[in-house]
Amino acid sequence: xxxxxxxxxxxxxxxxxxxxxxxxIRARVCxxxxxxxxxxxxxxxxxxxYYPAAVHTVHAVEPATRSFEIAAERVExxxxxxxxxxxxxxxxxxxAGTADAVLSTWTLCTIPDIVAALAxxxxxxxxxxxxxxxxxxxxxxxxxxRRQRRIEPISKPIFGGCHLTRDIPALxxxxxxxxxxxxxxxxxxxxxxxxxxxxxxxxxx
Numbered sequence: 332x333x334x335x336x337x338x339x340x341x342x343x344x345x346x347x348x349x350x351x352x353x354x355x356i357r358a359r360v361c362x363x364x365x366x367x368x369x370x371x372x373x374x375x376x377x378x379x380x381y382y383p384a385a386v387h388t389v390h391a392v393e394p395a396t397r398s399f400e401i402a403a404e405r406v407e408x409x410x411x412x413x414x415x416x417x418x419x420x421x422x423x424x425x426x427a428g429t430a431d432a433v434l435s436t437w438t439l440c441t442i443p444d445i446v447a448a449l450a451x452x453x454x455x456x457x458x459x460x461x462x463x464x465x466x467x468x469x470x471x472x473x474x475x476x477r478r479q480r481r482i483e484p485i486s487k488p489i490f491g492g493c494h495l496t497r498d499i500p501a502l503x504x505x506x507x508x509x510x511x512x513x514x515x516x517x518x519x520x521x522x523x524x525x526x527x528x529x530x531x532x533x534x535x536x
Contacts (some may be wrong), residue, residue, distance in 0.1 A: 332359050335355075336395065336491065336529045337395055337396070337397060338397050340357065340395070340407060340490075340491055341374070341375060341395045341397040341398040341401055342397075342401070344374060344375065344398070344490075344491065345374070345375040345377070345398070345401050348377055348437065349377055349454075349528070350492045350520055352518065352519055352520045353377075353520075354381075354527075355436065356376050356436075356465055356530065357377065357381045357436060357465075357511055358531065359492065360378075360381075360434070360436055360463050360464065360465045360530060361378055361381035361382060361383065361434065361463065362381075362383065363463075364382060364383050364385070364386050364431075364432050364434065364463060365382065365383065365385035365386055365431055365432070366385065366386065366387065366388075366431030366432070367387065367388045367389075367429060367430055367431050368382075368386055368388070368389045368390070368430060368431065368432050368433070368434055369390045369392065369423065369425065369429065369430040369432075369433045369434070369452075369455055370389050370390070370391050370392065370433075370434040370435075371388075371392050371415070371420045371433060371434070371435045371438050371439070371442075371448070371452070372392065372393065372420070372435060372436065372437070372438025372441065372442075373389075373391035373392060373393040373398070373399070373402065373413075373415075374393060374395075374398050374402070375398045375399075375401040375405075375505060376391075376399075376401070376402025376403075376405040376406055376413075377405075378434065378435075379402065379405040379406060379409050379411070379413070380405065382407075382409065382410075382411050384410065386411050386485070387411065387412065388403070388411065388412045388413075388414070388419075389411050389412070389413045389414070389434075389514055390414055390416035390425060390429070390430070390439065391413050391414065391415050391416060392416055392417045392418070392419070392420055392423065393415065393418070394419055396510050399415055413485075415518070416440060419442075419448075419472045420435075420438070420444060420451060420452070421443070421444045421446035421447040421448050421451065422447075422451065423451045423452075423454070423455050425455050427454050427455060428455070428456070428457045428458075429455045429457075429462070429536065430455045430456050430457060431457055431460050432456075432460050432461050432462070432463055433452050433455065433456060433460070433461075433462045433463070433494040434462075434463045434464075435452075435462065435463070435464045435465075435466065436464070437467060437493075438466070439464065439466045439493070439497070439499060439502070440466050440467040440490075440494050440495070440499075441490075441491050441492040441493050443492065445497065445502060446502075446506055447535070449502065449503070449506040449507065449508070450507070453506075453507050453508070453535050456534075456535055458535075459534070460535075461532045461533065461534050462503075462508065462533045462534070463512060463532055464499070464530070464531060464532070464533065465528060465529070465530040465531075466497070466499045466528070466529050466530075467493060467494075467495060467497075467525065467526075467528060468495075468496075468497050468498060468499040468527055468528070468529050469495070469496045469497060469498050469499075470499075470523065470524070470527040471515070471527070475523050475524055475527070476496065476533050478523070478524045479495040479496050479524045480495075482495060482524050482525075483496060485528045486525070495524060495525065499529040500513060500515075500529060503533050504536075507535060507536055508533040508534065508535060508536055509533065509534055509535075509536040510531060510532075510533050511531065511532040511533055511534050512531045512532050513529060513530070513531035513532075514529075514530045514531060515527070515528070515529050515530075516528055
């Protein structure tokens, strides 16, 4: 991991992702979490204030040490025990059936081997556990998709590998998940190529 991704990008993402609009989304996505949670792409801990009282442990998966350092104050103020568990969603250093739930906020769009990551999420979820997610993804109209495809090669290295054109619902259903609930919408505060959003819950099929 280069200097930009390890030291600079964590500060950029911490500032960019803590908007009021994102806070409202985080609150919805984190609602109903309980027990032991695996959070893929923990980042700077922006979800920490929204963990419900029923959550007692979070296994935080985050490759950038600097992001975890930025998160320290939020973690200290939380009732939840947060453990820095792993560096990548493609390989979770946890036993099978560890998690009552898995949380991913704007992360599945960044993981290089998304198929491997989804297999790991399935593995660590307990029977009946849910994946709570909100993700960037491919837009519903051809004009925006063309713009996403032009922009994506430039935006990926700037924004931590974010793929603008991933079809999140299809990736989930093609890789062993059943979608429990889903909403697709344009993020109110982001340009259309960057802001098409999928939010919901999925369980192992």
